[in-house]
Amino acid sequence: MRSKKTLFTVGFFVILSAVSFLIASEGSPPPASPHVAMTPELKEKYPIKAHHAKLSLRCTDCHEKQGDNPEDFKAIGDEGCLSCHKTKQYLADRLKFMDALHVNPHNSIHDGPKLYCDECHNEHKPSDNMCLSCHSNDVKIWMRKTP
Ligand code: HEC
Ligand code: HEC
Ligand code: HEC
Ligand code: HEC
Structure with missing residues (x-):
């Protein structure tokens, strides 16, 4: 009885970790840009054109090498x-x-x-x-x- 239960538990966790591995490798967003997080406030203050937003462009894809304070970004x-x-x-x-x-x-x-x-x-x-x-x-x- 006991070993069956253990087997079941082990099997359950094997499946669980396989599933979470799949979710993590497929569904996760690309890693955050090194310094500037795109907060909802920044997105509202500096809206990005639809043609760029749909590519999920980040602030720092355009504002390259402009430091890490978004308020200091320049054209x-x-x-x-x-x-x-x-x-x-x-x-x-x-x-x-x-x-x-x-x-x-x-x-x-x-x-x-x-x-x-x-x-x-x-x-x-x-x-x-x-x-x-x-x-x-x-x-x-x-x-x-x-x-
Ligand atoms: C004189 C105004 C003007 C200037 C200057 C200008 N554009 Fe455009 N651009 C337009 C217009 C108007 C359209 C839409 C054209 C159409 O389809 O009728 C357009 C379309 C585009 C497109 C989409 C069409 C395509 O070829 O894929 C891109 C990308 C683009 N512009 C980028 C730029 C970039 C980068 C610069 C600077 C090097 C620039 N534009 C300079 C007016 C301009
Ligand atoms: C597709 C390129 C692109 C992206 C992505 C982008 N910007 Fe900009 N940014 C520009 C351009 C071009 C200007 C010059 C002013 C304009 O065209 O609106 C500018 C200007 C600015 C300025 C100067 C404001 C001013 O009035 O001169 C700030 C601050 C700024 N952006 C912040 C941000 C933030 C924060 C993000 C991310 C939420 C962001 N930008 C994403 C292209 C971009
Ligand atoms: C980080 C890369 C990147 C930067 C920087 C960038 N773009 Fe784009 N942009 C793209 C891509 C990719 C597309 C979609 C494919 C295409 O049309 O070339 C696009 C699409 C566009 C379009 C729409 C094309 C259409 O079919 O209507 C315009 C207009 C445009 N960009 C203008 C600009 C202008 C002006 C700047 C500078 C302020 C700029 N982009 C900076 C990557 C970028
Ligand atoms: C400073 C004013 C001015 C600007 C800005 C300007 N134009 Fe013109 N354009 C003129 C004048 C003046 C003429 C000659 C008179 C006429 O044909 O209307 C002309 C003529 C033309 C013609 C020939 C018209 C015809 O009937 O054959 C075209 C096409 C044209 N312009 C395209 C453009 C485009 C595209 C832009 C933006 C990149 C532009 N113009 C910006 C002043 C301007």
């Missing part, structure tokens, strides 16, 4: 964006289909692929298409809302 400039989005020419080529009407925002007839990202894109606030400052209505027909 990341073209260099920050291009650390993931490659080059301005690469981005211009991705929207090449818009060249036909000369309305590729990443390769405009005025400036080519030279503009700063933050002339149009923001991260924690809505983006603001610079072309609109002169082409107030036609731009809305040329291109999508700036993501």
